[in-house]
Amino acid sequence: MAFLTRQKNDLIYQVSDLLTPVIHGFSTRQGGVSEGPFSSLNLRLSGGDTPEHLRENYRRFCGALGADWRRTVLARQVHGDTVRTVGAADGAPLQSVPEPADALITGVPGLPLFVFSADCIVILLSDPESGCVGAVHAGWRGTAKQIVRKTAAELVRQYGAKPEHIRAAIGPGIGPCCFETDGDVPKAMEQSMGPSAAPYLRRRGEKWLVDLKGLNRRQLLEAGVPEEQIDVCPLCTACNPSLYWSHRKMGENRGVQAAMIQRTV
Numbered sequence: 450m451a452f453l454t455r456q457k458n459d460l461i462y463q464v465s466d467l468l469t470p471v472i473h474g475f476s477t478r479q480g481g482v483s484e485g486p487f488s489s490l491n492l493r494l495s496g497g498d499t500p501e502h503l504r505e506n507y508r509r510f511c512g513a514l515g516a517d518w519r520r521t522v523l524a525r526q527v528h529g530d531t532v533r534t535v536g537a538a539d540g541a542p543l544q545s546v547p548e549p550a551d552a553l554i555t556g557v558p559g560l561p562l563f564v565f566s567a568d569c570i571v572i573l574l575s576d577p578e579s580g581c582v583g584a585v586h587a588g589w590r591g592t593a594k595q596i597v598r599k600t601a602a603e604l605v606r607q608y609g610a611k612p613e614h615i616r617a618a619i620g621p622g623i624g625p626c627c628f629e630t631d632g633d634v635p636k637a638m639e640q641s642m643g644p645s646a647a648p649y650l651r652r653r654g655e656k657w658l659v660d661l662k663g664l665n666r667r668q669l670l671e672a673g674v675p676e677e678q679i680d681v682c683p684l685c686t687a688c689n690p691s692l693y694w695s696h697r698k699m700g701e702n703r704g705v706q707a708a709m710i711q712r713t714v
């Protein structure tokens with residue numbers, strides 16, 4: 450299993466061969482039409498970019514992956530742990546879901562589910578046996594709330610997925626090289642996960658370095674997803690500002706990248 454970089458014209462995105470042939474992808478900054486602080490493949494509806502640029506960016510990204518941008522379902526993220534089940538009526542051109550949700554799941558084909566990040570961790574889930582899919586946004590608060598584990602549990606409960614069939618791709622996000630925090634973050638992880646959080650928390654002077662991808666991977670393992678079915682993108686968004694949006698590097702005036710997955714048949 451591996452993350453692979455794909456290019457269509459000047460659009461650059463990544464896929465996990467673990468999820469193929471399910472339609473999915475992780476966007477980068479490269480290959481859109483937005484300008485200034487949103488240059489160029491910005492997918493953030495609420496940041497001040499023009500509707501024309503956003504529409505064209507979605508059209509290009511979805512088009513490259515074989516999805517329909519007019520049927521997208523976009524998470525309205527609030528660093529919570531709500532998992533929203535979406536259906537055919539939710540597919541619409543560039544509208545966020547009505548209620549806040551940091552994870553989206555569906556068993557309906559042809560609905561591209563979108564979650565967003567600019568350092569936070571994004572995770573795509575697929576159960577090839579039952580056909581259901583999910584998209585998860587997990588910053589440190591969502592990680593402490595174990596949102597990825599809750600999302601996997603909802604796939605099991607609602608669609609009859611089996612943990613041992615679930616495949617997961619943990620996308621680009623801030624790495625332990627750059628995610629330096631105060632003591633509140635490791636404390637929240639330990640309260641949530643107990644001793645199993647410890648290998649992903651490292652002290653550096655008065656601060657801590659936290660491995661969010663590792664913590665989410667651990668939660669998936671604890672949910673029963675086999676190790677060989679969890680792919681982890683090694684790239685850090687804060688280390689690669691020409692390729693990714695990074696809140697730590699750019700502040701609030703910037704775009705976002707996305708992770709997208711849809712049930713294919």
Ligand SMILES: [Zn+2]
Pocket residue numbers: 623624625626627628685686687688
């Ligand atoms: Zn880094």
